[in-house]
Amino acid sequence: MRADCGSCFGLCCVALPFARSQDFAADKNAGTPCRNLQEDFRCGIHATLRDEGYRGCTVFDCFGAGQKVSQVTFEGIGWRERPKTARTMYEVFPVMRQLQELLRYLTDVLELPRAAPVHRDARRAREDIDLLTRASAAELLAADVPTVRAEVNTLLLKASELERAAVPGRKKNHRGADLMGARLRGTDLRGANLRGALLVAADLTGADLRTADLIGADLRDARIGGADLRGALFLTQAQLNAARGDTATRLPAELERPGHWSASRERAGG
Structure with missing residues (x-):
């Protein structure tokens, strides 16, 4: 595949x-x-x-x-x-x-x-x-x-x-949401439902996206420097290629870090 x-x-x-x-x-x-x-x-x-x-x-x-x-x-x-x-x-x-x-x-x-x-x-x-x-x-x-x-x-x-369901606490539901350009730096999105969400140019720097459902999410130009995507559900290489990450972005083992990503590290609190 x-x-x-x-x-x-x-x-x-x-x-x-x-x-x-x-x-x-x-x-x-x-x-x-x-x-x-x-x-x-x-x-x-x-x-x-x-x-x-x-x-x-x-x-x-x-x-x-x-x-x-x-x-x-x-x-x-x-x-x-x-x-x-x-x-x-x-x-x-x-x-x-x-x-x-x-x-x-x-x-x-x-x-x-x-x-x-x-x-x-x-x-x-x-x-x-x-x-x-x-x-x-x-x-x-x-x-x-x-x-x-x-x-x-x-x-x-x-x-x-x-x-x-195994993620503790209340999970955010942004299914199909328009989050274009949203400021989500450092946000805890563990286990969130982001299916089909519009995240174009959203700032997800340092966000925790572990076990978040990202199927169909539009990550074009989304800033994911320092974000944690380990275990993100249904994340594809094409989505990563469309986003803007860096060397500090944590990825699922089966996906590759795009060559065009920045070598710098963006700080979640910066």
């Missing part, structure tokens, strides 16, 4: 559209290759994406959908080799991405010890979705993904509640 760009036909660089903005330096229509995509399907400016004005690319995660569509669904035959399949490949990609994202979250559930009561259902759902991801392009396009997402979301909610 990690992107392997070397095994993909550059699908995110072709299938998806983007508009000229602070995240992208130019407009691009869906189905049109990005001007930076090379013949070997590699990005020509990968090492300098942020400097070149393509910050949006650095916070995108396909959860392994690119290589699965390329190597499994289309058996390693790309859109350049077989142009007639290109449109179908582009249509399958976003469907596969949703399914792969669900697989990632279900895998997280199975690693939460206090969520044991839902492990059996989570394991069954993961097996069913994994089987679907290996189906034909026609079957994938016909799949009722909204229903699948709704069923999985029920499991994720239960798992989150079970895991967060």
